[in-house]
Amino acid sequence: MWIERLLVRDLRNIAEAECALGPGLNVFHGANAQGKTSLLEAAGLVARARSFRTDDLKTVVRRGQPSLRAQATAVEGSRRSELEVELGGGRRALRVEGRPVTATDYHGRLEVAVYATDRLRVIRGSMRDRRQFLDRSAGALWPAYRRLLAENERVAAQRGAALERRSGDRFAWDERLLEHGTALRVRRATYARRLHEALQDEYRPGGETYALRLSHPEEDPAAAHEQLQREIETERAAEQASGRMRVGPQRDRVVLEIAGADAVEASSGQVRSLLLGLTLAVLALHRQETGHAAVALLDDLDSELDEERASLLCERVCAHGQALVTTAHPGWARRVARDGRLFAVEQGRVLAA
């Protein structure tokens, strides 16, 4: 799956840009603050209907403009589809072939995996950021996962409200949590295990060991069910007393380790390497499961790697599918883009070289 054409209007400092992309490597170079990351953000926005930089979508719209539009022609084999996201006035419109569709209908038509320093919060941020990374990657792969996630959110919200109100229907919400929570945990555990396995085969500079583990790694539904039941029992009194939820998959922990130590304590270089490794693992897993490649969005790739390694990595990623890569170094950009397409980004304008 790849993006043949990307059209961006009023997104951050980009008033209007249109690029004809190639199926393999596409390199965008330009000085700082010219709009390179914003261009990747636009590609991510079309794919996932959200920004990888922020949850506050109104900050993505170009200042002084009412709305933004990001549009892409996605190609899969001989099939083309026109995807479009429009944001403005607190509303989000999603269109396929120009026709409005629901979020459920929109998702899954184009997949991306992102490496960008804005994503470092996956490792350095809160537990919620880590869970979200895992859940969104798994959700991109399995439609059923997205539905489970939404239902779990609903159950958690209802059960939380029942606890707060101390209403007599608590046991009914416990039962719902047990059913939906178990299903989500089991699926999440499977995804986490496979991501961990893929992580071993991907980018690991200096051969460091990376690990991704869950606080609840049980993949057997019966055992996971029993465990959640025990947790609900154990916390019953405390939840009753505080009126607050203390159990459920919405609180589970995702552990990331570099060489056996918690990644939170690692150096920023190590953290960036792990994030890159994770991005490549997500791409590999997507390929294994679906048989086609997701689009790789790699921001400032050569700030993490030396030029030679960065070039090798581009080659590897593009052996499978499309990559959009940004760099501040025109020299490296020209060398690596020999087999691909080169674009210059300047003051929000994109020019094919």
Place this chain on the structure above:
Amino acid sequence: MQDYPAPLAALVDELRRLPGIGQKTAQRLAFHLMKAPEAEVQRLAQALSGFRAALRLCTVCNAVAEGELCACCTDPGRSDRTLCVVEEPLNLVVVERTRDFKGRYHVLHGALSPLSGIGPDELRIDGLLERVRAGGVEEVILATSPTVEGEATAVYLARLLKPLGPKVTRIAMGLPVGSDLDWADEVTLAKALEGRREY
């Protein structure tokens, strides 16, 4: 946008409050009514002003009724042995349309939703328990929606009803007819498996 004369604007405003009707549809309806024959508009106005006063909730099952009791509760051809519990009066109409159910109903007027402040006390549950306690009910079919809230309501009712003696069943939830197995999520599929029948 051009402002309408006040009476027209008032009508558009009222229509817009109805579920499923936005500004554009409300405008279209209002302009349609403006051009419609007087008699047609009068019939609509009468239906609107009269229907609330003429209707009430059945004192036994809480369905919409013209008198004290609804048509289902007074129908001698129906069996008292089976009760079908639904969330809304509209759900009853839908089950009735299948013409397969010959028992009686109980309408809860909602589903559990702590987020919206709806707990057991906000639903018409006491009446249901009374009916079952009075005896003669052999099966209670829980036909609440397959939503998170509808399921929780069914779980809640099952726990209260079972000790009272009747068989408590849940309508089979599962795959919509004509849907593809590949696209079913595991919760739906698990439900469908649970509700499987022997051939």
